[in-house]
Amino acid sequence: MSLRRETMGKTVTKQARAELTRLMLLDAAAVLLHRDGYAATSMVDIAREAGVTKGGLYFHFSSKDEVCDEVQAAAVAVLHEHVARARRRRPHLRRLADLSRALMGWLAEDAKVGASFRLAREMGSNDPRFVTFVRAWLGQVRAHIAAAHGAGELSPHVRPDMAALLVVVTCVGLESAAASGTIPAGTDLASTLSELWRVIEAAQPADSAAAEATGT
Structure with missing residues (x-):
């Protein structure tokens, strides 16, 4: 029984080390992709930035595109966590305002989000896999706008599609x-x-403005 526990302990430790290495590689890739862009970032660069051997990198990721997929998935998780925390806190339009400001903060502070936006800007027209995060964010913008419109938080003269476009163009710009x-x-x-x-x-x-001011 003692030998089994020791073996299991070693397995858990090995798994924990592997997961830590994977996270280090993703963090390194996000930093490089955000700073240098897709074309200027190589798998060798990512391994070097993370302090991992090239073999160690390829153990976790088979290609640069797969790394980009995982970086964007991590950015989408940041988005979903924010939306979950903000659910039911405030009127829909205020939640949208908070989301857009959060995005601006992530672009400055979270390399995963910054890298995802840069990937979309540089590579999105070539391959839809590079717009995963941007599409998720755009979907949330549209959802907030539609909910705000349905709840009467927007003037009836404001078209939801144009309001969403205004938010997106401003943030992207x-x-x-x-x-x-x-x-x-x-x-x-x-x-x-x-x-x-x-x-x-x-x-x-x-x-609607009065209701928002009181948080109702």
Whole structure:
């Protein structure tokens, strides 16, 4: 029995080490993909950044595209965790505002999300596998807009499809402007985005604005 427990302990430790190595590789890949882009990032670069042998990398991932898939999956998990925490907290439009500001924060602080956005920008027109995160985020934007419209939180004159497009174009534009250096480095994108929400909230019906102010 003691030998069995010792063997099981070694197996668990080996599994834990393997999972840690995998996470290190994903973190390294996210940093490189966010900073350098898809074309300039190689499997050798990822292994070197993570401090893992090339053989160790290929034990976990068979190709760079598979790494990109996993980086995006991790970014989608960040999105889903945020949505789950925010569920039922505030009116739908406020949740959308919080989500968009959270996105701006992730772009600055979470390499997985930043890498996913860059992959979509650089590679999305070539292969739909590179827009996994962006599609998930866009779907959540549309869901919030539709719910806000259905709940009367938007003026009846505001078209849900156009409202969603405005949010998406603004967020994507800010990300692109920051990545290209069009706006000064270190610009607080979340605060910048707040200006958009002041405009949108000004277009809300008076009764909806009052309800949002009271959190009802």
